[in-house]
Amino acid sequence: MKDQEFVIARALFEKLEQRLKDSFLMTPLTIVPLSLVKSLLHTMVMMKSFRFAAVIIALLSSFASAFHPSTSSIHSADAASQSLSRARQGALQASRRSFVEKATLSSIAIAGASLASAKTASASGGATAGGVYLLSAKQRYNARVTAGVKGFLAVGGALESGSIDVVRTFFTSEDDGSWKDFSAAGYLLANAFRRNSSAAPDTLPSVKVSYVDDG
Amino acid sequence: MVGSMLLFDTLSNAGAYAYITNHVAHSLQKWKAFAAQTEAITKALKKKDSAGAMKAYQDAIIALDEYLGLVELPSAKEITSS
Numbered sequence: 001m002k003d004q005e006f007v008i009a010r011a012l013f014e015k016l017e018q019r020l021k022d023s024f025l026m027t028p029l030t031i032v033p034l035s036l037v038k039s040l041l042h043t044m045v046m047m048k049s050f051r052f053a054a055v056i057i058a059l060l061s062s063f064a065s066a067f068h069p070s071t072s073s074i075h076s077a078d079a080a081s082q083s084l085s086r087a088r089q090g091a092l093q094a095s096r097r098s099f100v101e102k103a104t105l106s107s108i109a110i111a112g113a114s115l116a117s118a119k120t121a122s123a124s125g126g127a128t129a130g131g132v133y134l135l136s137a138k139q140r141y142n143a144r145v146t147a148g149v150k151g152f153l154a155v156g157g158a159l160e161s162g163s164i165d166v167v168r169t170f171f172t173s174e175d176d177g178s179w180k181d182f183s184a185a186g187y188l189l190a191n192a193f194r195r196n197s198s199a200a201p202d203t204l205p206s207v208k209v210s211y212v213d214d215g
Numbered sequence: 216m217v218g219s220m221l222l223f224d225t226l227s228n229a230g231a232y233a234y235i236t237n238h239v240a241h242s243l244q245k246w247k248a249f250a251a252q253t254e255a256i257t258k259a260l261k262k263k264d265s266a267g268a269m270k271a272y273q274d275a276i277i278a279l280d281e282y283l284g285l286v287e288l289p290s291a292k293e294i295t296s297s
Contacts, residue, residue, distance in 0.1 A: 014282065034283065142288065149294045154257075156272055171257060183250060189286050208232040 061083025141189040245282035252278055 151170050158166035172178045252275035259267035280290050288294070 131260055138287075145283075145286075145288065146294050149283070149291050151276075152253075152279065153291060153295050156276070159256075159269055159272055162265070164260075167260065179253065183253075186249075186282070187243075190246040190282070192286075 138189070138192070141185045141192065144181055144185035144187060145189055147177035148179070149187060151177035151179070151182065242282065242285040245285055247280060249275055249278035249282050 005061075155167050155170050157163070169178075174180050221226070252271050255271035256268050256275065259265075259271055276291060283290055283294075
């Protein structure tokens with residue numbers, strides 16, 4: 001998720017929370033579900049599904065507006081003054097109708113918005129995504145992997161033309177762009193996307209070499 | 216109530232963990248697939264099977280592009296043209 005989208009989602013949620021605080025919905029019975037929704041939104045932000053987070057926020061805000069204190073206070077005053085009169089029944093029916101209308105319209109709007117804003121999530125790796133470890137790993141291995149890819153594509157041309165020397169050099173050399181360097185860097189780069197940056201993969205050849213060098 | 220909240224939080228974290236682990240497994244998996252195809256090239260060349268080597272090379276290029284996508288690098292063609 002982009003930072004801008006995250007800021008928008010957070011602002012929407014704060015607005016919704018304020019609206020709930022203003023209304024009578026902020027009771028012990030609603031605080032717990034609200035905190036659950038907060039956790040759910042946090043997870044969705046983590047999993048980069050902004051669409052679903054926006055749907056939940058919009059749905060909750062439509063329900064909050066349906067139970068706004070202005071309309072609820074009117075109904076309670078009405079109930080105190082008139083008992084089961086036709087006017088009150090009519091008002092209740094109108095209230096229910098308006099609630100259903102609001103809920104239906106908001107559902108349609110939400111469905112449209114969710115379809116319109118459909119886009120591919122840009123996954124950027126594991127728990128270290130965007131962190132210092134992944135950035136340094138990319139700086140370290142990207143150039144070597146890129147050189148290896150170029151060398152590997154040169155092998156394709158050599159296979160077509162039948163020049164075995166180029167192929168042999170690629171597989172036997174240990175320089176940048178050779179298979180040995182490419183395989184080590186490529187494997188390490190794939191490991192850089194692991195979930196835990198503190199757990200070094202001990203089975204890697206380069207890690208074994210560094211242990212031998214250290215003593 | 217607190218228990219259900221903790222359970223929900225745990226399940227949410229488990230979902231995120233599964234997503235991350237899945238992504239990591241994929242990048243390593245694709246790298247291993249590419250490495251296996253490259254090994255197939257060398258084996259075919261040792262047997263002097265040029266057609267088999269070309270077939271393994273084409274499969275390796277597909278696996279390489281999938282791997283490069285997962286580690287956020289451009290495709291092999293884009294790297295060559297840059």
